[in-house]
Amino acid sequence: MTRPNGHSVSVAGVIIDDQGRALLTQRRDNGHWEAPGGVLELDEDITTGLLREVEEETGLQVEPVALTGVYKNMTQGIVALVFRCKIVGGQLTETNETRAFRWVTTDEVRSMASEAFAVRVLDAMDANHAPAVRQHDGVHLLSA
DSSP states (O other), X not given: OOOTTOOEEEEEEEEBOTTSOEEEEEETTTOOEEXXXXXXXXXXXXXXXXXXXXXXXXXXXXXXXXXXXXXXXXXXTEEEEEXXXXXXXXXXXXXXSEEEEEEEOHHHHHHHSOHHHHHHHHHHHOTTOOOEEEEESXXXXXXX
16 A cells, blocks of 8 residues: 555554464465554554454454564555554454464564564564564565
């Protein structure tokens, strides 16, 4: 989604389980493995949008624990805010946006997701990591 002279803001929730694994969802539209999330509605606050997007894509209710990174797709003008989350309710359910789920380790994240999306999950999996600020072209990280 390209917006002339503007940006789009998205949110993603990296859900971490008790074993330190992250939940990846496989998108129905392109088959990519990513953390659940999506674009904020214009009148929607960040937390409400995060909770809505995660539940729409997974069936889970979550609680954001920490902001783990801010990422900009320089090609499309999308700024993504990524949060580490914990489950507080619901049940994993396939939706019209997701066709599969997997709880993954850091090594699995690297092999399943493109660099631009894997780094978001890896940053969130590192609880000692200060929030990251990164740029990418939609696939690969770019130097600052």
